[in-house]
Amino acid sequence: MSLRLQSPLPPVPEDTARVAQIAFRRGNPYLLLRTRLGTIFADTEFADLYPARGQPAYAPWCLALVTLLQFREGLSDRQAAEAVRARIDWKYLLALDLTDPGFDYSVLCEFRGRLLQHEATGRLLARILDAARDQGVLKGHGRQRTDSTHVLAAVRDLNRIELLAETLRAALNAVAALVPDWLRRVVPSDWHERYDRRIEDARLPTTGLKREVYVLQVGADGCRLLDALDGADAPPLAVALPSVAVLRRVWARHFARAGDGSPLAGAGIRLRPVQGRGPGDRIESPYDVDARFRAKSGTDWTGYMVHLTETCDPDLPRLVVHTDTTPANVHEAMRTAAIHAALASSGLLPCEHLVDAAYVSAEHLVTARERHGIALIGPTRPNQSWQMREEDAFQVTDFAVDWERHRVRCPEGHESTSWGAYRDKASGRPFIRAGFKPAVCRLCPAKPRCTRAASRRLSLHPRAEHEALAAARQRQESEEGRRLYGQRKGIEATIAQGVRSFGLRRARYRGLAKTTLQSVATAAALNVDRLAAWLSLRPLAPTRTSRFKALTA
Template structure:
């Protein structure tokens, strides 16, 4: 399938006449075409198509259809029908009234092309470029970022369902490619246990009997893998995706004990970052955040927050569920820099800021990263009258630390923290610590033989951390931090309007594409709201919460502007 440019982008006269008559007050699609113009051209997606073959439907128009689809929450069939039947869609796309549109399957094929090349960023960039050209995007002021969990498109399975469904999926693909061979290899009871969906199976309630079922499934999986990897098996079976998933799942959850297949102990399984949770979405991972447990992904939205311009999403980043927010600040800043959307101030919640992130944001991008810094939770800090790190005087030039008792450290060496971050290990002399009269306040276990030890960040990170902690105690900083709360309304808008909470597709690439299209759709909706002067809503406060005394109100409970 090759690409043929759609033309000069001029609106057909009859389409204009009928659209004006049918929509005298306009609509979102019509206003965007009038005020923003052509968002996407075919040349932007030329590399996705070969130079020869059957001509494809205009990719520039398809990109706009995908965004409008998310604006209105349409399925592929409904979006294709809207292109064929709705006048405002024809106006936005620049089509003749009698244009028959396309089959709904074209949207799925086009998404496959976009997902394979991270094309969702092109769609997002097209909306941002149009907004910047018309003065609607102000990226040098303030921005805010937050993340939320996204459920996998595959149904959540318990452990027994997961391994059984993995084996059933592998049997199905092998039966498709080598039916005669599998008919000879399969055990007679496999057809009873794995011929139908596992959720139609009623597993026993007894824990002992469920363990027997798990071991039977484990043995059956090992038998199938042994047969597939036998040199006499048909060529290509071991390369099937579902067979590889079966192999990985069995390595992660089963092992041989004295020749018998047994379930691995939970402590003997791989970490969550590599552990599969379903055979039907191998990129999805299981994660926990406070009381929320989910299988799937995590998405980070960054948006502008200026009072005289629409709050536009400038970056969307999707990761697997196990990636922590604390590791994402530098990634987000690099992506914002690539889009020329770096803010001067970046407001985030407590999950993002770390000492390295504070330093790199300022040094590499000129960004002041603001967010609650984790407090010093050492035993000395929590103890009443204890000597925390702030009580020590650090001489960075001499590479020494002085304690409140006047003694200096004897060891200064570089180490790695539990998270792999470089730290400085500063140790005092045992001969100074043992007789010290301040030992009880300095060392949380006074009877311990070891002397006092400090773990410090590098000098620039140490100063950045202490400066941020001091600044965040001021009333002025707490008042300014109220601006971050508005991004939670953006998450709500994405969930309610665009179905963000659950992925529409399987795999990280397509889920990321969905989130880029979600960001582009929210931007179009906000640009339209800005064009028709729709006022921003205020955060809803319950009648009882409104009675709270003024001295009890905090930054998190204060009112803040909601998204358009």
């Protein structure tokens, strides 16, 4: 398909405008958005997604708007296409005639495919933010806040046995669709008894020995298929199938060639122990290889994490300015720098960034300030030493550090005798270790409050990080700092709205790229809703008061 640019974009037809004004005398958010923001999108913003020749495509500015409306109202592609044909407010926003038949629902899927192919999903959110800038309700270098929530993958949870058998079954189905004659020659007839139906619909062995025999049989069958695909007569197209690549990864992680003559080790296959499995990342489902398992705060799930960053400046609407979607097993601390870099590239860096403890470290505090001029505000991670649990114990902050002389003075006035720079073996991060003379510590009357070892040894961050941590803890303990950080909890209301009204918690599609598109489109749709509320002067809904609580009012 090719793109025929429309310049200028068509106005709202007179009949559509007349009927819409009569139908919505009390106002409508879509009519207000069209009046105040115009078409929001333009065909020129998507021109690079289409070839120069071919059948004319449906106007991409319309498809982009329909995508946002679809996510705002939680509609499927069929329902969204039907809304374009049947709803007056949609026709008004899209500048369609009342008799316009709309388009086939498959056009929406094709449009999302173009966004994914050209890595252009961010344009949906970026254009909404540009429109907010034009209205003067979005400004850079303000105050922002970030938090994350879990997203459930659009696949069934599988235990280990189901994962192995279903992975093999998925590969067999993919090969059978491509080269059925070759597969018919390779596989024995008894495989149909094991892999014709979905594994969760089959009755798996329940006893330990029978289950072990079944798993080893599945492992042997998978190895046999892989050996056939590695043969000289294997079809190249079948060898290159993604499902075959997944089968190789899963088998390398869960199975090993035994070769020990064990009667249970069918075809020389041995199941690896649960702890210390083979190489490679953990795949949870053959149908979504990007989804990962994670347990956090009493919740465990298979899927992804989405990080939302929104503005929280006074007297301005709360707009989501960035989304970041990762597999579930990626910790929040690994995304702080990436979020700041993305905000910098879009010209939306905040002056103050409110986050929870998962996003904060000494390194993040320094990097955010020095690289982007951001004051990263959030609780620092607590020290797990026993001194933190004892009320009168000496903590690290009670020691005075002389960085020029490379000395540390304890609360009793004794100076350290050793100072060395080291790197953590696991993370590679630098740290400083200062130690005191054991003879001095042994005679010190305050030793029970200081250390239980022969002498106190302090592990310090480098100077910039040490001072940044100290400043962050001092701000956290002040009344002004607590009031400032109290504004962070507002992002939880945004996440709740995204989960309850926009379907943010459950992935519509499979794969990280498509789930990222969903989170971006959801954020853009959320902004559309909030801009409509702001332009119509609709205040934020107050917190509900129970009838019983009202008795005391």
